[in-house]
Amino acid sequence: MYRFIEEHRHEFRVIKMCEVLGVSKSGYYGWKNRKPSKRTIRHDVLKKHIYQIYIQSQKRYGSPKITQVLRSKGCTVTQRTVSKIMNELGIKSITKKKYKATTNSKHQLPVYPNILNQSFKVSGLGSVWVADITYIYTREGWLYLATVMDLFSRRIIGWSMSSRMTKDLVLSAFRKACTIQEPRKGLIHHSDRGSQYASIEYQRISDIT
Known part of the structure:
Protein backbone atom coordinates (compact mmCIF):
# COMPACT_ATOMS: atom_id res chain seq x y z
CA MET A 1 0.00 0.00 0.00
CA TYR A 2 2.65 2.52 1.09
CA ARG A 3 4.80 1.76 -1.95
CA PHE A 4 1.83 2.45 -4.23
CA ILE A 5 1.31 5.82 -2.52
CA GLU A 6 5.00 6.66 -2.87
CA GLU A 7 5.04 5.80 -6.57
CA HIS A 8 1.93 7.90 -7.31
CA ARG A 9 2.42 10.84 -4.92
CA HIS A 10 3.21 13.19 -7.82
CA GLU A 11 -0.10 12.30 -9.48
CA PHE A 12 -2.49 12.23 -6.52
CA ARG A 13 -2.59 13.88 -3.11
CA VAL A 14 -1.11 11.68 -0.38
CA ILE A 15 -3.97 12.32 2.03
CA LYS A 16 -6.55 11.23 -0.58
CA MET A 17 -4.67 8.04 -1.44
CA CYS A 18 -4.36 7.19 2.27
CA GLU A 19 -8.10 7.67 2.65
CA VAL A 20 -8.92 5.54 -0.40
CA LEU A 21 -6.52 2.75 0.56
CA GLY A 22 -7.57 2.76 4.21
CA VAL A 23 -4.18 3.61 5.74
CA SER A 24 -3.07 6.47 7.97
CA LYS A 25 -1.02 9.41 6.74
CA SER A 26 1.33 9.02 9.73
CA GLY A 27 1.80 5.35 8.88
CA TYR A 28 2.81 6.25 5.33
CA TYR A 29 5.37 8.85 6.45
CA GLY A 30 6.65 6.46 9.11
CA TRP A 31 7.20 3.86 6.40
CA LYS A 32 8.82 6.42 4.11
CA ASN A 33 11.29 7.63 6.76
CA ARG A 34 12.19 4.12 7.90
CA LYS A 35 15.49 3.00 6.38
CA PRO A 36 14.98 -0.38 4.68
CA SER A 37 17.38 -3.24 5.37
CA LYS A 38 19.61 -4.65 2.63
CA ARG A 39 17.50 -7.80 2.68
CA THR A 40 14.31 -5.79 2.16
CA ILE A 41 15.87 -3.82 -0.69
CA ARG A 42 17.03 -7.02 -2.42
CA HIS A 43 13.60 -8.59 -1.93
CA ASP A 44 11.86 -5.56 -3.47
CA VAL A 45 14.27 -5.48 -6.42
CA LEU A 46 13.69 -9.20 -7.02
CA LYS A 47 9.93 -8.62 -6.95
CA LYS A 48 10.19 -5.99 -9.66
CA HIS A 49 12.42 -8.15 -11.86
CA ILE A 50 10.25 -11.23 -11.41
CA TYR A 51 7.06 -9.35 -12.23
CA GLN A 52 8.70 -7.69 -15.25
CA ILE A 53 9.90 -11.04 -16.65
CA TYR A 54 6.47 -12.55 -15.99
CA ILE A 55 4.69 -9.77 -17.91
CA GLN A 56 7.22 -9.85 -20.76
CA SER A 57 6.56 -13.57 -21.15
CA GLN A 58 2.84 -12.76 -21.52
CA LYS A 59 2.30 -14.49 -18.18
CA ARG A 60 3.51 -17.84 -19.50
CA TYR A 61 6.67 -18.25 -17.39
CA GLY A 62 6.57 -20.12 -14.11
CA SER A 63 9.21 -20.11 -11.36
CA PRO A 64 11.66 -22.49 -13.18
CA LYS A 65 11.84 -20.34 -16.32
CA ILE A 66 11.94 -17.04 -14.42
CA THR A 67 14.76 -18.40 -12.24
CA GLN A 68 16.65 -19.33 -15.40
CA VAL A 69 16.22 -15.84 -16.87
CA LEU A 70 17.35 -14.17 -13.63
CA ARG A 71 20.45 -16.35 -13.44
CA SER A 72 21.30 -15.56 -17.08
CA LYS A 73 21.37 -11.91 -16.03
CA GLY A 74 23.82 -12.62 -13.21
CA CYS A 75 21.33 -12.79 -10.36
CA THR A 76 22.02 -15.47 -7.74
CA VAL A 77 18.62 -16.78 -6.71
CA THR A 78 16.95 -20.11 -6.00
CA GLN A 79 13.79 -21.36 -7.62
CA ARG A 80 12.25 -21.67 -4.16
CA THR A 81 12.75 -17.93 -3.56
CA VAL A 82 11.27 -17.08 -6.96
CA SER A 83 8.28 -19.33 -6.29
CA LYS A 84 7.72 -17.70 -2.89
CA ILE A 85 7.81 -14.19 -4.37
CA MET A 86 5.42 -15.21 -7.15
CA ASN A 87 3.00 -16.39 -4.48
CA GLU A 88 3.36 -13.04 -2.72
CA LEU A 89 2.57 -11.26 -5.97
CA GLY A 90 -0.35 -13.57 -6.66
CA ILE A 91 0.96 -14.58 -10.08
CA LYS A 92 1.44 -17.96 -11.73
CA SER A 93 2.10 -19.44 -15.15
CA ILE A 94 -0.90 -19.29 -17.45
CA THR A 95 -0.73 -21.76 -20.33
CA LYS A 96 -4.32 -22.19 -21.49
CA LYS A 97 -6.58 -19.33 -20.56
CA LYS A 98 -5.09 -15.86 -20.27
CA TYR A 99 -6.55 -13.30 -17.92
CA LYS A 100 -5.98 -9.59 -18.42
CA ALA A 101 -6.69 -7.24 -15.53
CA THR A 102 -8.11 -4.52 -17.76
CA THR A 103 -11.38 -3.27 -19.14
CA ASN A 104 -13.09 -5.09 -22.00
CA SER A 105 -13.35 -2.87 -25.09
CA LYS A 106 -14.73 -5.65 -27.34
CA HIS A 107 -18.18 -5.71 -25.76
CA GLN A 108 -21.39 -5.13 -27.75
CA LEU A 109 -22.68 -2.31 -25.54
CA PRO A 110 -23.18 1.19 -27.04
CA VAL A 111 -20.36 3.70 -26.50
CA TYR A 112 -20.18 7.45 -26.87
CA PRO A 113 -17.76 9.16 -29.30
CA ASN A 114 -14.34 10.19 -28.00
Whole structure:
Protein backbone atom coordinates (compact mmCIF):
# COMPACT_ATOMS: atom_id res chain seq x y z
CA MET A 1 0.00 0.00 0.00
CA TYR A 2 2.65 2.52 1.09
CA ARG A 3 4.80 1.76 -1.95
CA PHE A 4 1.83 2.45 -4.23
CA ILE A 5 1.31 5.82 -2.52
CA GLU A 6 5.00 6.66 -2.87
CA GLU A 7 5.04 5.80 -6.57
CA HIS A 8 1.93 7.90 -7.31
CA ARG A 9 2.42 10.84 -4.92
CA HIS A 10 3.21 13.19 -7.82
CA GLU A 11 -0.10 12.30 -9.48
CA PHE A 12 -2.49 12.23 -6.52
CA ARG A 13 -2.59 13.88 -3.11
CA VAL A 14 -1.11 11.68 -0.38
CA ILE A 15 -3.97 12.32 2.03
CA LYS A 16 -6.55 11.23 -0.58
CA MET A 17 -4.67 8.04 -1.44
CA CYS A 18 -4.36 7.19 2.27
CA GLU A 19 -8.10 7.67 2.65
CA VAL A 20 -8.92 5.54 -0.40
CA LEU A 21 -6.52 2.75 0.56
CA GLY A 22 -7.57 2.76 4.21
CA VAL A 23 -4.18 3.61 5.74
CA SER A 24 -3.07 6.47 7.97
CA LYS A 25 -1.02 9.41 6.74
CA SER A 26 1.33 9.02 9.73
CA GLY A 27 1.80 5.35 8.88
CA TYR A 28 2.81 6.25 5.33
CA TYR A 29 5.37 8.85 6.45
CA GLY A 30 6.65 6.46 9.11
CA TRP A 31 7.20 3.86 6.40
CA LYS A 32 8.82 6.42 4.11
CA ASN A 33 11.29 7.63 6.76
CA ARG A 34 12.19 4.12 7.90
CA LYS A 35 15.49 3.00 6.38
CA PRO A 36 14.98 -0.38 4.68
CA SER A 37 17.38 -3.24 5.37
CA LYS A 38 19.61 -4.65 2.63
CA ARG A 39 17.50 -7.80 2.68
CA THR A 40 14.31 -5.79 2.16
CA ILE A 41 15.87 -3.82 -0.69
CA ARG A 42 17.03 -7.02 -2.42
CA HIS A 43 13.60 -8.59 -1.93
CA ASP A 44 11.86 -5.56 -3.47
CA VAL A 45 14.27 -5.48 -6.42
CA LEU A 46 13.69 -9.20 -7.02
CA LYS A 47 9.93 -8.62 -6.95
CA LYS A 48 10.19 -5.99 -9.66
CA HIS A 49 12.42 -8.15 -11.86
CA ILE A 50 10.25 -11.23 -11.41
CA TYR A 51 7.06 -9.35 -12.23
CA GLN A 52 8.70 -7.69 -15.25
CA ILE A 53 9.90 -11.04 -16.65
CA TYR A 54 6.47 -12.55 -15.99
CA ILE A 55 4.69 -9.77 -17.91
CA GLN A 56 7.22 -9.85 -20.76
CA SER A 57 6.56 -13.57 -21.15
CA GLN A 58 2.84 -12.76 -21.52
CA LYS A 59 2.30 -14.49 -18.18
CA ARG A 60 3.51 -17.84 -19.50
CA TYR A 61 6.67 -18.25 -17.39
CA GLY A 62 6.57 -20.12 -14.11
CA SER A 63 9.21 -20.11 -11.36
CA PRO A 64 11.66 -22.49 -13.18
CA LYS A 65 11.84 -20.34 -16.32
CA ILE A 66 11.94 -17.04 -14.42
CA THR A 67 14.76 -18.40 -12.24
CA GLN A 68 16.65 -19.33 -15.40
CA VAL A 69 16.22 -15.84 -16.87
CA LEU A 70 17.35 -14.17 -13.63
CA ARG A 71 20.45 -16.35 -13.44
CA SER A 72 21.30 -15.56 -17.08
CA LYS A 73 21.37 -11.91 -16.03
CA GLY A 74 23.82 -12.62 -13.21
CA CYS A 75 21.33 -12.79 -10.36
CA THR A 76 22.02 -15.47 -7.74
CA VAL A 77 18.62 -16.78 -6.71
CA THR A 78 16.95 -20.11 -6.00
CA GLN A 79 13.79 -21.36 -7.62
CA ARG A 80 12.25 -21.67 -4.16
CA THR A 81 12.75 -17.93 -3.56
CA VAL A 82 11.27 -17.08 -6.96
CA SER A 83 8.28 -19.33 -6.29
CA LYS A 84 7.72 -17.70 -2.89
CA ILE A 85 7.81 -14.19 -4.37
CA MET A 86 5.42 -15.21 -7.15
CA ASN A 87 3.00 -16.39 -4.48
CA GLU A 88 3.36 -13.04 -2.72
CA LEU A 89 2.57 -11.26 -5.97
CA GLY A 90 -0.35 -13.57 -6.66
CA ILE A 91 0.96 -14.58 -10.08
CA LYS A 92 1.44 -17.96 -11.73
CA SER A 93 2.10 -19.44 -15.15
CA ILE A 94 -0.90 -19.29 -17.45
CA THR A 95 -0.73 -21.76 -20.33
CA LYS A 96 -4.32 -22.19 -21.49
CA LYS A 97 -6.58 -19.33 -20.56
CA LYS A 98 -5.09 -15.86 -20.27
CA TYR A 99 -6.55 -13.30 -17.92
CA LYS A 100 -5.98 -9.59 -18.42
CA ALA A 101 -6.69 -7.24 -15.53
CA THR A 102 -8.11 -4.52 -17.76
CA THR A 103 -11.38 -3.27 -19.14
CA ASN A 104 -13.09 -5.09 -22.00
CA SER A 105 -13.35 -2.87 -25.09
CA LYS A 106 -14.73 -5.65 -27.34
CA HIS A 107 -18.18 -5.71 -25.76
CA GLN A 108 -21.39 -5.13 -27.75
CA LEU A 109 -22.68 -2.31 -25.54
CA PRO A 110 -23.18 1.19 -27.04
CA VAL A 111 -20.36 3.70 -26.50
CA TYR A 112 -20.18 7.45 -26.87
CA PRO A 113 -17.76 9.16 -29.30
CA ASN A 114 -14.34 10.19 -28.00
CA ILE A 115 -14.86 13.93 -27.57
CA LEU A 116 -11.38 14.44 -26.11
CA ASN A 117 -9.91 13.72 -29.55
CA GLN A 118 -11.47 16.98 -30.64
CA SER A 119 -9.95 20.43 -29.96
CA PHE A 120 -11.44 22.19 -26.92
CA LYS A 121 -10.51 24.19 -23.83
CA VAL A 122 -11.23 23.22 -20.23
CA SER A 123 -13.22 26.24 -19.06
CA GLY A 124 -13.31 25.55 -15.33
CA LEU A 125 -14.12 23.18 -12.48
CA GLY A 126 -16.75 20.59 -13.26
CA SER A 127 -16.53 20.98 -17.04
CA VAL A 128 -14.41 17.90 -17.87
CA TRP A 129 -14.03 14.74 -15.79
CA VAL A 130 -11.74 11.85 -16.68
CA ALA A 131 -12.44 8.35 -15.33
CA ASP A 132 -9.93 5.53 -15.09
CA ILE A 133 -9.32 2.14 -13.46
CA THR A 134 -5.94 1.01 -12.13
CA TYR A 135 -5.03 -2.17 -10.30
CA ILE A 136 -2.61 -2.56 -7.41
CA TYR A 137 -1.21 -5.52 -5.53
CA THR A 138 -1.76 -5.77 -1.76
CA ARG A 139 -1.25 -8.47 0.83
CA GLU A 140 -4.88 -9.42 0.31
CA GLY A 141 -4.37 -9.80 -3.46
CA TRP A 142 -5.16 -7.56 -6.44
CA LEU A 143 -7.49 -4.61 -5.89
CA TYR A 144 -9.10 -2.35 -8.49
CA LEU A 145 -9.16 1.41 -7.94
CA ALA A 146 -11.63 3.46 -9.97
CA THR A 147 -11.01 7.21 -9.99
CA VAL A 148 -12.62 10.34 -11.41
CA MET A 149 -10.36 13.35 -11.96
CA ASP A 150 -11.41 16.93 -12.66
CA LEU A 151 -9.26 17.86 -15.65
CA PHE A 152 -9.20 21.57 -14.75
CA SER A 153 -7.81 21.18 -11.21
CA ARG A 154 -6.13 17.78 -11.82
CA ARG A 155 -7.64 16.61 -8.51
CA ILE A 156 -9.19 13.23 -7.79
CA ILE A 157 -12.78 13.99 -6.83
CA GLY A 158 -14.24 10.49 -6.87
CA TRP A 159 -12.89 7.05 -6.11
CA SER A 160 -13.90 3.51 -5.26
CA MET A 161 -12.03 0.27 -4.58
CA SER A 162 -13.00 -3.38 -4.96
CA SER A 163 -11.54 -6.83 -5.47
CA ARG A 164 -13.66 -7.12 -8.63
CA MET A 165 -13.85 -4.88 -11.69
CA THR A 166 -17.57 -4.30 -12.20
CA LYS A 167 -19.96 -1.55 -13.21
CA ASP A 168 -20.71 -0.95 -9.49
CA LEU A 169 -17.05 -0.03 -8.97
CA VAL A 170 -17.15 2.81 -11.51
CA LEU A 171 -20.68 3.86 -10.53
CA SER A 172 -19.57 4.31 -6.92
CA ALA A 173 -16.61 6.48 -7.97
CA PHE A 174 -18.82 8.61 -10.22
CA ARG A 175 -21.48 9.11 -7.54
CA LYS A 176 -18.81 10.18 -5.03
CA ALA A 177 -17.47 12.70 -7.56
CA CYS A 178 -20.96 14.19 -7.96
CA THR A 179 -21.23 14.49 -4.17
CA ILE A 180 -17.85 16.17 -3.72
CA GLN A 181 -18.06 18.51 -6.72
CA GLU A 182 -21.22 19.53 -8.54
CA PRO A 183 -20.79 18.98 -12.29
CA ARG A 184 -21.47 21.83 -14.68
CA LYS A 185 -24.26 21.67 -17.23
CA GLY A 186 -22.86 20.04 -20.36
CA LEU A 187 -20.15 18.18 -18.43
CA ILE A 188 -17.76 16.22 -20.68
CA HIS A 189 -17.15 12.87 -19.00
CA HIS A 190 -14.31 10.89 -20.57
CA SER A 191 -13.48 7.24 -19.90
CA ASP A 192 -12.13 4.27 -21.84
CA ARG A 193 -14.53 2.07 -23.78
CA GLY A 194 -14.58 -0.83 -21.35
CA SER A 195 -17.83 -2.63 -20.62
CA GLN A 196 -17.94 -1.17 -17.09
CA TYR A 197 -18.15 2.36 -18.47
CA ALA A 198 -20.40 1.36 -21.37
CA SER A 199 -22.98 -0.30 -19.13
CA ILE A 200 -26.52 1.04 -19.46
CA GLU A 201 -26.60 2.05 -15.78
CA TYR A 202 -23.33 3.99 -16.03
CA GLN A 203 -24.33 5.85 -19.20
CA ARG A 204 -27.74 6.64 -17.71
CA ILE A 205 -26.32 8.17 -14.53
CA SER A 206 -23.66 10.13 -16.41
CA ASP A 207 -26.34 11.46 -18.79
CA ILE A 208 -28.35 12.74 -15.82
CA THR A 209 -25.49 15.04 -14.81
